[in-house]
Amino acid sequence: MKDSKNKILVINPGATSTKIAVYQDMELLFKKTVEHSVQDLQEFSRVFDQYQYRLDLVLQSLKDENTNINTLQAIVGRGGLLKPLAGGTYQVNKKMIEDLEKAEQGEHASNLGAVMAWNLASQLDIPAFIVDPVSVDEMEPVARISGLADLKRISLSHALNMKAVARKVAKEMGKKYEEVNLVVVHLGTGVSVTPHKKGKMIDVNNAKAEGPFSPDRCGGLPADQLVKLCFSGKYTYEELKEKLGSKGGLYSYFGTMDVREVETMAKYGDKEADIVLDALAYQVGKEIGAMSTVLMGEVDRIILTGGIAYSKRIVEDIIERVKFIAPVEVVPGEEELESLALGALRIMQGQEKAAIYN
Numbered sequence: 195m196k197d198s199k200n201k202i203l204v205i206n207p208g209a210t211s212t213k214i215a216v217y218q219d220m221e222l223l224f225k226k227t228v229e230h231s232v233q234d235l236q237e238f239s240r241v242f243d244q245y246q247y248r249l250d251l252v253l254q255s256l257k258d259e260n261t262n263i264n265t266l267q268a269i270v271g272r273g274g275l276l277k278p279l280a281g282g283t284y285q286v287n288k289k290m291i292e293d294l295e296k297a298e299q300g301e302h303a304s305n306l307g308a309v310m311a312w313n314l315a316s317q318l319d320i321p322a323f324i325v326d327p328v329s330v331d332e333m334e335p336v337a338r339i340s341g342l343a344d345l346k347r348i349s350l351s352h353a354l355n356m357k358a359v360a361r362k363v364a365k366e367m368g369k370k371y372e373e374v375n376l377v378v379v380h381l382g383t384g385v386s387v388t389p390h391k392k393g394k395m396i397d398v399n400n401a402k403a404e405g406p407f408s409p410d411r412c413g414g415l416p417a418d419q420l421v422k423l424c425f426s427g428k429y430t431y432e433e434l435k436e437k438l439g440s441k442g443g444l445y446s447y448f449g450t451m452d453v454r455e456v457e458t459m460a461k462y463g464d465k466e467a468d469i470v471l472d473a474l475a476y477q478v479g480k481e482i483g484a485m486s487t488v489l490m491g492e493v494d495r496i497i498l499t500g501g502i503a504y505s506k507r508i509v510e511d512i513i514e515r516v517k518f519i520a521p522v523e524v525v526p527g528e529e530e531l532e533s534l535a536l537g538a539l540r541i542m543q544g545q546e547k548a549a550i551y552n
């Protein structure tokens with residue numbers, strides 16, 4: 195193991211924020227979250243078009259913190275919608291950038307993580323990495339069957355945060371991640387509900403298309419009504435895709451993705467806000483129940499994490515519904531920046547070899 199200190203820039207582009215941090219080995223030098231309103235992002239038709247806007251914010255943050263970019267030894271970004279991959283740290287390469295540019299698996303803010311890391315790192319002649327990308331796929335064969343021969347279920351999730359939080363909770367239990375069964379729920383702008391069986395995410399609601407609705411996504415919809423809507427002439431393909439993928443969920447009801455705003459509406463008597471928040475907790479609870487059956491009921495812990503896990507109302511409602519299954523741990527926010535830095539550090543210190551994307 196090398197003993198020299200490694201300065202690592204971490205970039206995590208999310209749907210409603212860009213999170214930036216610099217670590218010296220595992221010591222956090224600074225961390226910053228820049229929130230993006232719907233208005234900030236509405237001028238960009240594709241996620242890729244946000245590249246310069248988000249990069250400028252990263253560079254400005256480094257400047258504000260008096261961090262000379264030339265002192266960095268590596269850059270690590272959140273990995274996006276790549277092809278299905280095993281978990282781990284990947285060195286960013288040209289093929290990965292090309293795939294992200296084509297967005298074949300779909301548009302997502304995290305697609306920009308590798309691209310920003312790669313472009314900056316190339317200028318500095320240092321390596322760029324991603325860790326546990328959105329497309330980590332550890333599903334069992336039975337979970338891939340959709341029920342229609344034309345369609346396969348796929349694994350897209352908040353793998354990075356869920357695996358990091360799962361490891362942390364397992365450690366608190368005095369066990370290894372590979373020794374426990376967990377249902378981990380990421381409650382962010384998107385929602386992932388995942389059964390982790392002895393260190394593997396053996397199923398997941400594809401957080402872009404299935405399961406509970408979320409602040410900006412509709413989750414699973416009544417298929418027959420959706421087909422009718424598709425052919426109604428009311429929306430173009432692009433409009434409907436946007437509606438389902440980034441303007442669904444809470445946004446479709448209230449024009450905001452901010453749970454706090456909807457909670458305030460409910461508090462001041464808005465009945466629709468009240469029932470839609472109830473429905474969010476209801477759907478998440480129902481999905482936890484379903485994923486617990488994937489683990490045959492052998493669930494050591496249920497974990498609630500992500501930004502919405504700060505919401506007392508939603509968390510209490512979910513716990514009330516699922517506490518009969520297993521004890522519930524609440525880990526609000528996310529551990530993504532630290533996990534990204536740690537993933538890069540493991541490679542830089544020679545503890546692991548970076549996986550190759552091809």
Ligand SMILES: Nc1ncnc2c1ncn2[C@@H]1O[C@H](COP(=O)(O)OP(=O)(O)OP(=O)(O)O)[C@@H](O)[C@H]1O
Nearest residue numbers: 208210382383384409451452453500501502504505
């Ligand atoms: N204190 C709070 N109470 C209630 N909701 C909150 C609180 N803080 C954040 N949220 C909600 O959390 C959601 C965002 O979560 P998070 O920051 O984990 O998502 P993201 O990083 O934008 O996207 P994702 O996690 O899906 O990649 C928003 O709907 C926000 O309103």
Ligand SMILES: CCCC(=O)O
Nearest residue numbers: 350351352384401402
């Ligand atoms: C597709 C799941 C990842 C996210 O929404 O951030």
